[in-house]
Amino acid sequence: MKQKTYTINPAKIGNQQGFRLPSAFYKENPQFAEATGEIEVLNDDTLLVRINPKNKVDDEEEEALMMSLFLDFLTKDALKNPEQLKPYTQEMSDEIDNLLTGVDIEE
Numbered sequence: 001m002k003q004k005t006y007t008i009n010p011a012k013i014g015n016q017q018g019f020r021l022p023s024a025f026y027k028e029n030p031q032f033a034e035a036t037g038e039i040e041v042l043n044d045d046t047l048l049v050r051i052n053p054k055n056k057v058d059d060e061e062e063e064a065l066m067m068s069l070f071l072d073f074l075t076k077d078a079l080k081n082p083e084q085l086k087p088y089t090q091e092m093s094d095e096i097d098n099l100l101t102g103v104d105i106e107e
Contacts, residue, residue, distance in 0.1 A: 004028070 011020040026033050037051040078085055 006022055006025045008019040008021055011018045031053040032051055034054045035051045037049060040048040040050070042048055
């Protein structure tokens with residue numbers, strides 16, 4: 001990996017002091033956005049920063065979570081508005097089959 005140096009500037013953050021990183025740093029290193037870590041003083045002008053990147057949820061977990069949230073929403077809406085429910089008919093199934101004719105579904 002090619003090493004790149006980024007310029008930091010002092011920044012006041014609330015009642016604390018900090019450093020401001022350029023936006024290019026996060027664009028080129030998105031794994032560090034919202035990360036936590038530690039800083040160690042090695043000598044008067046050298047710091048060692050250890051970053052703990054924010055854990056990313058893998059795609060399958062994210063899809064499962066989104067499906068669960070969607071189904072929860074549908075269930076709550078059905079319980080709140082039962083008069084809007086319609087029975088699933090053979091005609092509806094046939095219409096969907098016609099719409100999906102020739103469409104390859106990835107598994």
